[in-house]
Amino acid sequence: MAKKITKPVNKKPVKAAGPSKIKVAVNFLKSNQFKYTLGAFLLLFSGYLAVAFTSYGFSGAVDQSKLDLPILDFLDRSVQVQNFAGKGGAYLAEQFINLGFGFPSFFFILIFVVAALNLFGYKEIRFLKTFLFSVLWMLWTSIALALLLNVTSSDSFLYVGGMYGFIFSSVLTSFLGTIGATLILVFLLFVLLIVTFRQFLPWFTKVIAKKDKEPATAEQLAEEALAVAEQEALLQTEDPAISKRITEEDKVKVVVDPDFHDDDDFEIENTVSKKDVELSIEDMLFDQVPEVESPKPKTKVKEPELQVAEKVADELADDDVVAAMGDYDPTLDLSSYKYPTIDLLDDHASGNAEVSNEELISNKNKIVETLRHYKIEITKIRATIGPTITLYEIVPAPGIRIAKIKNLEDDIALSLSALGIRIIAPIPGRGTIGIEVPNQKPEIVSMRSIIGSKKFQESTYELPIALGKTISNETFMVDLAKMPHILVAGATGQGKSVGLNAIITSLLYKKHPSQLKFVLVDPKKVELNLYSSLEKHFLAKMPDEEDAIITDIQKVKNTLNSVNIEMDSRYDLLKKAHVRNIIEYNTKFIGRRLNPEKGHRYLPYIVVVVDEFADLIMTAGKEVELPIARIAQLARAVGIHMIIATQRPSINIITGVIKANFPTRIAFKVASMIDSRTILDTPGANQLIGKGDMLVSTGSTMTRVQCAFVDTPEVERICEFVAEQRGYPTAFLLPDYVGDTDGGSPDVDLKNRDEMFDDAARLIVSNQVGSTSMIQRKFSIGYNRAGRLMDQLEAAGIVGPSEGSKARQVLIQDEYSLEQLLNGFK
Numbered sequence: 001m002a003k004k005i006t007k008p009v010n011k012k013p014v015k016a017a018g019p020s021k022i023k024v025a026v027n028f029l030k031s032n033q034f035k036y037t038l039g040a041f042l043l044l045f046s047g048y049l050a051v052a053f054t055s056y057g058f059s060g061a062v063d064q065s066k067l068d069l070p071i072l073d074f075l076d077r078s079v080q081v082q083n084f085a086g087k088g089g090a091y092l093a094e095q096f097i098n099l100g101f102g103f104p105s106f107f108f109i110l111i112f113v114v115a116a117l118n119l120f121g122y123k124e125i126r127f128l129k130t131f132l133f134s135v136l137w138m139l140w141t142s143i144a145l146a147l148l149l150n151v152t153s154s155d156s157f158l159y160v161g162g163m164y165g166f167i168f169s170s171v172l173t174s175f176l177g178t179i180g181a182t183l184i185l186v187f188l189l190f191v192l193l194i195v196t197f198r199q200f201l202p203w204f205t206k207v208i209a210k211k212d213k214e215p216a217t218a219e220q221l222a223e224e225a226l227a228v229a230e231q232e233a234l235l236q237t238e239d240p241a242i243s244k245r246i247t248e249e250d251k252v253k254v255v256v257d258p259d260f261h262d263d264d265d266f267e268i269e270n271t272v273s274k275k276d277v278e279l280s281i282e283d284m285l286f287d288q289v290p291e292v293e294s295p296k297p298k299t300k301v302k303e304p305e306l307q308v309a310e311k312v313a314d315e316l317a318d319d320d321v322v323a324a325m326g327d328y329d330p331t332l333d334l335s336s337y338k339y340p341t342i343d344l345l346d347d348h349a350s351g352n353a354e355v356s357n358e359e360l361i362s363n364k365n366k367i368v369e370t371l372r373h374y375k376i377e378i379t380k381i382r383a384t385i386g387p388t389i390t391l392y393e394i395v396p397a398p399g400i401r402i403a404k405i406k407n408l409e410d411d412i413a414l415s416l417s418a419l420g421i422r423i424i425a426p427i428p429g430r431g432t433i434g435i436e437v438p439n440q441k442p443e444i445v446s447m448r449s450i451i452g453s454k455k456f457q458e459s460t461y462e463l464p465i466a467l468g469k470t471i472s473n474e475t476f477m478v479d480l481a482k483m484p485h486i487l488v489a490g491a492t493g494q495g496k497s498v499g500l501n502a503i504i505t506s507l508l509y510k511k512h513p514s515q516l517k518f519v520l521v522d523p524k525k526v527e528l529n530l531y532s533s534l535e536k537h538f539l540a541k542m543p544d545e546e547d548a549i550i551t552d553i554q555k556v557k558n559t560l561n562s563v564n565i566e567m568d569s570r571y572d573l574l575k576k577a578h579v580r581n582i583i584e585y586n587t588k589f590i591g592r593r594l595n596p597e598k599g600h601r602y603l604p605y606i607v608v609v610v611d612e613f614a615d616l617i618m619t620a621g622k623e624v625e626l627p628i629a630r631i632a633q634l635a636r637a638v639g640i641h642m643i644i645a646t647q648r649p650s651i652n653i654i655t656g657v658i659k660a661n662f663p664t665r666i667a668f669k670v671a672s673m674i675d676s677r678t679i680l681d682t683p684g685a686n687q688l689i690g691k692g693d694m695l696v697s698t699g700s701t702m703t704r705v706q707c708a709f710v711d712t713p714e715v716e717r718i719c720e721f722v723a724e725q726r727g728y729p730t731a732f733l734l735p736d737y738v739g740d741t742d743g744g745s746p747d748v749d750l751k752n753r754d755e756m757f758d759d760a761a762r763l764i765v766s767n768q769v770g771s772t773s774m775i776q777r778k779f780s781i782g783y784n785r786a787g788r789l790m791d792q793l794e795a796a797g798i799v800g801p802s803e804g805s806k807a808r809q810v811l812i813q814d815e816y817s818l819e820q821l822l823n824g825f826k
């Protein structure tokens with residue numbers, strides 16, 4: 001038998017040909033050319049339909065007889081129509097209106113316009129939502145109109161509700177009668193209003209509640225008000241910030257069998273048969289005793305109602321203001337500089353990050369239940385819904401110890417089966433205890449919404465930094481000029497880099513290149529490299545450096561020392577100008593009251609950003625820590641600020657010196673409570689949920705903030721936008737710094753002693769401490785001058801040689817010997 005040879009079939013080329021064609025087609029459909037063409041067509045078509053439909057309302061009766069003609073006759077030139085949109089318009093209007101859905105067909109126009117806008121990239125109005133609601137409303141109005149017209153008159157030239165409206169309404173009336181059909185339509189209207197307009201239900205309940213009260217006499221009202229006032233006074237005065245109260249009215253229907261219950265505490269006076277009983281979720285969840293109308297448990301603890309705080313929607317700035325951001329006139333060197341525009345940022349909001357009532361009630365019940373289990377009663381509970389977490393504030397019954405609640409942190413976390421629960425007991429200044437519970441559907445806070453917020457746009461901060469949104473959805477902003485330095489820490493992957501980008505971008509959105517310079521230190525070489533294109537606008541570097549982003553450890557040391565020199569020279573300038581800080585100095589300089597020929601210059605703010613601070617400390621230790629500490633201690637008044645970020649928050653990296661000088665600290669999620677203590681001096685950062693969830697401590701207050709999200713492409717777009725504009729010829733040049741010059745007594749001419757020489761010598765001897773910074777502090781002079789004084793004191797034999805970071809040895813023991821020595825110089 002001949003063997004059947006099966007040839008291996010090479011399917012590859014066939015496969016490759018198929019998808020590639022599809023791909024081309026998909027790419028074409030996705031291309032902007034296609035989208036804009038289709039969008040333009042839809043928009044024009046909508047306009048045409050609008051004219052045709054409107055005109056049909058007036059001329060439809062006349063045109064209709066012509067529309068009944070066979071199509072060829074209708075197209076004949078001798079046949080004229082009155083519709084402004086011509087025969088085409090008349091035909092379309094007839095199809096859509098008379099033979100379709102009646103005048104509600106105008107909804108089609110809405111659908112086409114929204115589709116066109118979406119194709120043009122305007123996504124504020126969602127197409128799918130519009131489509132769905134428009135179709136539903138169109139059907140409803142079409143049937144309602146048909147029904148109404150059937151009832152009132154039926155001798156019109158057209159079906160106002162269209163053919164379909166007529167058919168549907170006829171079917172409805174034949175089944176249910178006119179009254180039944182009307183009732184169904186009223187019911188559907190109610191449902192449509194609820195699903196379409198979010199505000200409808202609250203408004204409706206308010207109206208109903210008002211109606212209920214109407215028959216009350218003035219006396220009754222007064223009594224009622226008094227009773228409410230008394231009850232409120234017992235707990236807390238009414239808070240206008242409360243948006244809704246979730247109480248027993250939030251009912252669900254369940255079927256319970258009362259016979260099944262054999263709870264001793266629960267006595268049923270009337271015999272109740274198996275039936276539907278309405279009861280609140282609260283009761284189901286933790287009393288497990290159905291509350292039926294007449295039989296009541298003998299002892300029933302009053303349930304605390306859940307108040308949900310008003311969601312403060314952050315006011316967006318007027319479009320004009322946002323647009324005006326691009327036109328802000330800097331008045332200085334680059335007068336044509338345009339600020340980055342808001343459309344460079346993306347909107348990352350998912351739009352479905354609502355916290356449902358069920359989630360709120362279920363969390364509230366679990367909290368109350370857990371606390372009750374430990375015999376902790378509460379009188380009030382209030383929820384504030386944030387972007388990623390909800391804060392439940394509770395007021396415990398009098399006599400409950402706060403520490404007891406704090407100790408239940410793990411139990412509450414367990415009962416809510418959620419990570420990231422944090423208990424704040426008590427919330428400073430509020431007298432309540434806070435329990436923060438992560439939302440099931442967290443919301444991404446886009447940088448776009450933060451930058452576009454009125455608060456940011458109208459901020460008058462010197463160095464405004466918009467970090468994100470607080471638990472109450474407010475934009476959280478700080479002024480770096482007041483901070484004055486920030487320490488950012490968090491385990492890897494928790495949002496530190498995004499946080500740094502948010503800080504830098506907020507400054508880029510508000511500052512002119514002449515007002516701000518960044519010194520960017522990035523040992524990891526990849527994080528801040530994005531900003532290298534800003535060199536001629538916003539970056540500062542040492543004169544002979546090639547790259548403006550500093551990555552090499554030796555260059556980091558030199559640059560930090562150079563920033564120190566810049567700081568000292570700025571102090572000298574301030575002193576010469578008789579001002580105390582950079583704002584006063586620059587105001588004087590802009591007012592032409594300081595002479596540039598005497599060395600005065602406009603001082604831009606300098607923000608030193610150090611990423612991966614831990615790496616620097618590990619490799620360079622004190623050589624880096626000391627200049628950083630010195631900048632941190634002294635640079636605030638001269639407009640030099642630091643932001644240092646680290647992944648490893650251990651105490652050998654975030655030392656006491658660093659901590660003492662960085663009062664503002666931002667902690668993203670860290671691995672352990674010890675790490676949290678190292679950064680914030682308190683636990684808490686270990687309980688965060690990651691992805692930009694952070695705690696911001698400004699020394700006195702601690703705020704939980706959801707960091708604004710800004711993605712790398714957005715940062716790239718902003719940098720590109722800035723870099724494309726005319727910049728300075730070079731980066732801002734920092735003073736030159738030549739490595740260490742240690743060893744040997746400096747060459748000093750004691751004949752040209754500083755005029756403060758005698759005073760400095762007396763200070764050193766009386767304190768018996770040879771410290772340059774002490775001279776600096778006591779006499780309010782710059783580091784350079786204090787250093788020169790120290791060299792002269794060394795040459796005069798008053799202090800010993802430099803001993804690195806330690807104070808010098810004082811060689812003169814008493815003031816008498818010193819005076820003799822000083823007399824010898826005269």
Ligand SMILES: Nc1ncnc2c1ncn2[C@@H]1O[C@H](COP(=O)(O)OP(=O)(O)OP(=O)(O)O)[C@@H](O)[C@H]1O
Pocket residue numbers: 444445490491492493494495496497498499647691692693706707708709710
């Ligand atoms: N504010 C935020 N909102 C939403 N998601 C965020 C936010 N911040 C960070 N993320 C998510 O977490 C990821 C990691 O963030 P990021 O790169 O900033 O971490 P990191 O702490 O800098 O990590 P590493 O230290 O390794 O560089 C991001 O890619 C993003 O998906």
